[in-house]
Amino acid sequence: MTAAAPSAKPILKIEEIVKNYGPITAVDRVSLDIREKEFFALLGPSGCGKTTLLRMLAGFEVPTAGRVLLEGRDISPLPPERRPLNLMFQSYALFTHMSVRKNLAYGLEMEKLSRAEIDRRVDEILATTDLVRFADRKPEQLSGGQKQRVALARALVKRPKVLLLDEPLGALDKKLREKMQLELKRMQHEAGITFIIVTHDQEEALVMADRMAILKDGRLLQCGTPEEIYEQPADPFVANFIGVMNFIEGTVSATGAFEAPGLQLAVSSNRSGPASLAVRPEHIAVASAEAGFGGVIEEIAYHGLDRVLHVRTSASQSAIQVRVSAETGARYRPGDRIGLGIDAAKARLFHSAA
Amino acid sequence: MAYQTTRPNMLAAPAVLWLLAFMVAPCLLVLSYAFFQRGTWGGIEYTFTLENFARVFDPLYARIFLNSARIALITTILAILIAYPAAYAISLAPRVRQPMLLFFAVLPFWSNYLIRTYAWIVLLNREGLLNGFLSYLGYQGEPLSLLYTEAAVITGLVYNYLPFVILAIYSTLSRLNPELMEASRDLGAGAFRTFWRVTLPLTLPGVAAGGVFVFVLSIGNFVTPALLGGGRFQMIGNLVYDQFLTANDWPFGAALGMVLIAIMVALLFLQARATSHASGERKGDEA
Numbered sequence: 342m343t344a345a346a347p348s349a350k351p352i353l354k355i356e357e358i359v360k361n362y363g364p365i366t367a368v369d370r371v372s373l374d375i376r377e378k379e380f381f382a383l384l385g386p387s388g389c390g391k392t393t394l395l396r397m398l399a400g401f402e403v404p405t406a407g408r409v410l411l412e413g414r415d416i417s418p419l420p421p422e423r424r425p426l427n428l429m430f431q432s433y434a435l436f437t438h439m440s441v442r443k444n445l446a447y448g449l450e451m452e453k454l455s456r457a458e459i460d461r462r463v464d465e466i467l468a469t470t471d472l473v474r475f476a477d478r479k480p481e482q483l484s485g486g487q488k489q490r491v492a493l494a495r496a497l498v499k500r501p502k503v504l505l506l507d508e509p510l511g512a513l514d515k516k517l518r519e520k521m522q523l524e525l526k527r528m529q530h531e532a533g534i535t536f537i538i539v540t541h542d543q544e545e546a547l548v549m550a551d552r553m554a555i556l557k558d559g560r561l562l563q564c565g566t567p568e569e570i571y572e573q574p575a576d577p578f579v580a581n582f583i584g585v586m587n588f589i590e591g592t593v594s595a596t597g598a599f600e601a602p603g604l605q606l607a608v609s610s611n612r613s614g615p616a617s618l619a620v621r622p623e624h625i626a627v628a629s630a631e632a633g634f635g636g637v638i639e640e641i642a643y644h645g646l647d648r649v650l651h652v653r654t655s656a657s658q659s660a661i662q663v664r665v666s667a668e669t670g671a672r673y674r675p676g677d678r679i680g681l682g683i684d685a686a687k688a689r690l691f692h693s694a695a
Numbered sequence: 696m697a698y699q700t701t702r703p704n705m706l707a708a709p710a711v712l713w714l715l716a717f718m719v720a721p722c723l724l725v726l727s728y729a730f731f732q733r734g735t736w737g738g739i740e741y742t743f744t745l746e747n748f749a750r751v752f753d754p755l756y757a758r759i760f761l762n763s764a765r766i767a768l769i770t771t772i773l774a775i776l777i778a779y780p781a782a783y784a785i786s787l788a789p790r791v792r793q794p795m796l797l798f799f800a801v802l803p804f805w806s807n808y809l810i811r812t813y814a815w816i817v818l819l820n821r822e823g824l825l826n827g828f829l830s831y832l833g834y835q836g837e838p839l840s841l842l843y844t845e846a847a848v849i850t851g852l853v854y855n856y857l858p859f860v861i862l863a864i865y866s867t868l869s870r871l872n873p874e875l876m877e878a879s880r881d882l883g884a885g886a887f888r889t890f891w892r893v894t895l896p897l898t899l900p901g902v903a904a905g906g907v908f909v910f911v912l913s914i915g916n917f918v919t920p921a922l923l924g925g926g927r928f929q930m931i932g933n934l935v936y937d938q939f940l941t942a943n944d945w946p947f948g949a950a951l952g953m954v955l956i957a958i959m960v961a962l963l964f965l966q967a968r969a970t971s972h973a974s975g976e977r978k979g980d981e982a
């Protein structure tokens with residue numbers, strides 16, 4: 342495992358890259374360093390520019406400005422066929438007129454390798470992706486999960502320096518997707534290749550990625566490990582996009598207290614004025630109803646391991662979500678009045694723009 | 696009553712009756728003529744014979760068959776070579792503009808076949824526009840004899856059937872997932888090899904459909920060779936026409952026609968089989 346652990350050395354540098362389509366800016370001065378052998382996720386809502394960014398890395402879109410450096414070499418002027426990175430397409434894009442084996446051999450034939458070498462490497466990848474039985478089938482005779490593996494194998498067999506994956510699990514059902522998430526991570530470890538994956542599924546990014554970048558409207562909002570992004574989101578959008586977040590609008594007083602109707606919480610802030618307090622459901626504890634801050638339970642959602650209480654309070658417009666163990670949750674009924682204790686150390690404070 | 700979808704549907708009855716009365720019945724009638732002798736003054740003498748079919752394979756007539764097939768084949772190849780790039784260009788145009796471009800490609804089709812063919816006479820004759828343009832450029836020699844040549848017949852046929860081929864090829868190209876071509880580039884193939892190994896093989900059903908269409912319509916055509924070939928130029932269509940209207944040998948004309956229809960049906964059958972294979976592939980891919 343240590344051999345394939347991500348190193349700090351950047352393999353791919355994206356410098357101030359911009360893509361305009363007429364008056365529309367799809368990608369707006371994004372800079373990123375992607376490290377060798379890391380699993381990197383580009384995450385954002387649809388239309389955020391993540392796929393455009395990926396297609397610029399693959400060479401299918403020409404950046405309006407900026408550069409892409411692979412191991413220090415500027416690859417921006419190279420056409421897709423001359424870039425030592427490969428893309429796994431969202432539609433898989435398998436050649437329907439060729440067998441699985443021929444699909445896998447296609448990229449190697451373009452490298453002008455000997456027939457023996459091609460056969461050897463195709464056999465090898467068929468074995469590692471568990472596709473030996475399907476080698477002579479046509480893509481139409483495969484299930485969605487098998488097609489996905491063929492698409493992955495076809496890109497991996499080229500031994501690219503970086504593998505780009507455009508929503509690789511989007512077409513699979515939930516169960517298979519969860520299985521393939523771990524499968525992808527395993528293959529990335531074994532191959533020792535840098536993976537850059539595009540996804541709109543935050544859970545998928547959290548599970549798979551070593552580091553991730555959040556994009557919105559073409560701009561990079563935050564880049565970091567899943568823990569950093571979950572625990573220290575840089576702005577309200579990121580906080581809301583990753584996981585579940587409660588927002589309470591209020592003001593920070595000169596004495597360093599966050600105040601909202603019915604709520605007063607000591608915070609460490611040297612700036613006063615309007616702000617919103619972001620707190621995860623798991624960072625709110627249930628206290629007795631006599632405690633200062635609280636509300637009425639509106640709904641209780643059962644999630645198996647835990648229950649989420651939706652509590653109507655005076656402090657915010659929407660109900661505050663509180664995550665408790667299933668056992669604790671079972672003690673309450675909708676309509677019960679409870680007190681809430683917010684863990685101020687885990688909460689984030691976002692000051693409103695002046 | 697149970698809901699059944701496999702029962703023959705009565706909604707098709709009018710079309711079936713129409714085809715039976717005006718297509719199948721006349722064909723059977725003509726087919727039966729082919730087995731009788733010609734009357735002394737035209738018409739039919741009802742004595743059974745296979746002699747008409749034997750005459751079809753007489754070297755004199757077999758040569759006309761082969762000549763027609765050759766002309767139809769050249770026409771087909773030229774039409775595909777011209778139509779493929781055109782269809783490709785249309786499929787690369789912005790989606791919103793494609794219907795308009797297709798409309799222009801098919802536009803000549805909305806005028807009368809005869810008028811379109813006569814237009815070529817205006818263009819190609821010794822005092823025609825083309826020779827006029829050549830002398831305007833400074834050409835001093837004898838005007839070129841462009842009309843009443845095999846080249847003129849092929850030109851006319853290619854011109855007339857080009858829209859079919861463009862449409863057939865366009866329809867397969869436009870259904871092709873563009874990510875397939877991108878995947879090929881991504882795997883290291885340049886633009887030319889991508890076309891040769893991915894785009895072309897996947898659009899062959901369209902090429903075959905358009906090609907068979909042109910071939911079948913060309914081999915049996917008699918208007919274009921009559922007008923642009925100037926009578927010196929015999930294709931099977933002209934021969935059949937002559938047998939019925941000039942030589943008054945209906946049985947032999949019928950035999951020629953039946954052999955021609957057999958060739959066409961065989962080709963259409965092969966093409967339909969190839970296409971159903973290919974479309975099966977596409978359906979499987981979507982599932």
